[in-house]
Amino acid sequence: MSDTTLFRGGTVVTAERSWRADVLIAGQKVVAVGDSLEAPIGARTIDVGGALVMPGGIDPHTHMELPFMGTVSKDDFYTGTAAAASGGTTMIIDFVIPAPGEPLLHALDVWRDRAAKAATDYSFHMAITWWSELVREEMARVVKQGVSSFKHFMAYKGAIMVDDATLVESFIRARDLGAICTVHAEHGDLVAHLQGELFARGITGPEAHPLSRPPEVEGEASNRALRIAEVIGVPLYVVHTSCSDAMDPIARAQSEGQCAFGEALIQHLVIDDSVYRSPDWNFAAHHVMSPPFRSREHQAALWRGLQCGTLSVVGTDHCVFDSAQKHAGHDDFRKIPNGTGGIEDRMSVLWHFGVGTGRLTPSEFVALTSTNAARIFNCAPQKGTLQVGSDADIVVWDPKRTRTISAKTQQQKNDFNVFEGLTVTGNAAITMSRGKILWQNDRLEAKQGWGQFVPRKPFADFTQALALRHAIAAPTAVARKEVHR
Ligand code: URP
Ligand code: ZN
Ligand code: ZN
16 A cells, blocks of 8 residues: 555644644655645545544653552553554653663663554653762763653652752753753652651551642642752753642743743543542542642642643653552552553543633644643654654544543553543544554554654753743743634
């Protein structure tokens, strides 16, 4: 079969605008976007019947087959990326997490081996879990290998948490390399203290989890990391911002001209903390993730953060454990592996609750699910947009298509889904990854190993990174006006 495809009759949506246009793919690239394009001889023509044609989603926060808290997250790079494709996501950025003391390059090799079976393209962030001269030296080699973002866990004491001294060293090194830093912002010492206190008082179930990680511990760490980044002069991306305590310092930093970004998770946007009060231990344990689910007031604040641009990305932190794995913490909430899933449902749930309710425009949806991540993590315009020369990572989005989410029918490899029973309107009809269709007619046509590593260059200098911050804020502001007209 020819490797040329014409998507005909759709509305193309990018982060900037939407317009009626056909999209022509040759091989793995977009070669034309325009009105009434001619199908070359032998091309496959797909009449999309008025559906939306958008850049494939990018989820910049995943943990496939991650060894964590005494077990390994269930989705591997194949099952996780195949599930992603069924929901319209065509690229993930997963976290390489070296064990403390492990050389970064060793961990990167391990992750490369694991990721070789991915169905969609992928990239990596590198976590800094310890500090030494070797780590400093290896950070440069990691960047040379196309990994230009570094992650820091400010929680998980006694495991992968780093202290302020390491944050300072690593932020300086990252700045000098043109890399962006990311943080999991929770005050790990405070969390450990609260966990111990709760357990000693006999509060041992999942209901203790959110009590041990109140919004204040997240707010403190978000503010601290932002201030450290400000003094050092490195761009900072705060992952899984779950509450206004953590988001407000991001807004302040941005208003003061700092190159700072916030990420929301689709789970935090629609699920609230009542899940921890369920009498069903298994149900509550399946919601143990960090930061935990929050009250509805915090949720409303997160939606506002998306609308005004304080939060630039909606990811998932996809890190799933099945019921047997969660059971490890049956007598001690501190041992319940932390993590939830969402990679398959991220885009449809955001469309349903965002665009479907008028909170977001379609262009904002594209920005939040794809374009902003590509810009922040420096793989645009290869990824995150539909323009001539971009990779043919495309989702044909049917805004009327309805689906009821269930663990029984999901592609994700787990016996639980935090969105169980939710009927969402707006779903992927076709997902294409570099010219290959992976999802069509509700059928997965994913292939192990189709996915390729996406190397990401560092920023040339801080000014370039700062300009990026403005590039991301601008389309959001314009798009809001559209919704109110
Ligand atoms: O609970 C979570 N979020 N698990 C995955 C690891 C992390 O903190 O991102
Ligand atoms: Zn985290
Ligand atoms: Zn994570």
